Amino acid sequence: xxxxxEYSVPAIPxxxxxxxxxxxxxxxxxxxxxxPTLYYTLVFSITCFALAYYYNHSLRIDYEYIICNDExxxxxxxxxxxxxxxxxxxxQFLEVFTDMQSxxxxxxxxxxxxxxxxxxxxxxxxxxxxxxxxxDADRTECVIINGSPELxxxxxxxxxxxxxxxxxxxxxxxxAQA
Numbered sequence: 390x391x392x393x394x395e396y397s398v399p400a401i402p403x404x405x406x407x408x409x410x411x412x413x414x415x416x417x418x419x420x421x422x423x424x425p426t427l428y429y430t431l432v433f434s435i436t437c438f439a440l441a442y443y444y445n446h447s448l449r450i451d452y453e454y455i456i457c458n459d460e461x462x463x464x465x466x467x468x469x470x471x472x473x474x475x476x477x478x479x480x481q482f483l484e485v486f487t488d489m490q491s492x493x494x495x496x497x498x499x500x501x502x503x504x505x506x507x508x509x510x511x512x513x514x515x516x517x518x519x520x521x522x523x524x525d526a527d528r529t530e531c532v533i534i535n536g537s538p539e540l541x542x543x544x545x546x547x548x549x550x551x552x553x554x555x556x557x558x559x560x561x562x563x564x565a566q567a
Contacts, residue, residue, distance in 0.1 A: 393457050394543040397466075398516050398535045400450040410448065413441035454534065456480075456543055461521070463534070478532060484522040486544045487553040488536075517558070538565040 417437030424431040446468045452475065455462040461478040516535035523530045536544075542562060545552045554562075 391458060392543070392547050393455075394539070395453055395455040396537050396540040396543075397451050397453045398537065400452055401514075402448045402450075406448055410441055410444050413437050413444060417441060452535075454536070454540055456540075456547065461532075463532075476532070478521065478523055478530065479525070480523065480548070482523050482525045483548055483551050484524045484529075485551055485553055486519065486521050486548060488517055488519045488541075488555055488558050538562055 414437070417434050420430040420434035420437060424434055449468045451466040451469070453462075453464045453466055453472075455464065459479060459481045461480050462474070463476040463478075465473045465475040467473070516537055519534055519536045519541070521532040521534065523532070538561060541552075541554070541558065542565075545554075545562075
């Protein structure tokens with residue numbers, strides 16, 4: 390059975406990134422105000438505004454989750470035009486896909502000591518965090534992602550016995566389908 394689904398989740402920039410952009414803008418304004426008295430500050434002002442402009446464009450990041458048969462791809466899209474591969478995962482060895490805090494705690498306490506944990510959740514409160522645990526022969530990987538209801542539904546259809554969801558999520562999915 391062939392499956393192809395892709396879902397996009399926008400990332401919310403960190404506070405420090407937003408502050409850096411604002412500091413660049415403020416420095417540009419300050420240098421512009423000083424430019425009538427000191428002519429070389431006009432160059433600094435233009436430079437600060439240009440840096441703030443390009444830095445602001447780099448803050449517009451979306452993450453796209455793609456499920457293609459038994460592959461899970463996470464791509465990073467900057468400013469809606471540059472796509473970079475962020476992570477690849479083979480879902481043939483999927484152990485669990487869940488949002489239940491008890492299962493996440495169980496894995497974090499007992500099974501994940503010394504294992505590789507990849508965080509691909511992007512501080513977006515609109516989307517709930519989910520845990521994917523893939524246990525290959527030589528390694529165990531945990532990937533924490535933000536998932537939309539469509540992504541969760543795709544995992545439920547493809548891997549029904551390995552998907553463990555909380556009752557709240559199940560009711561959200563039912564209301565989203567209706």
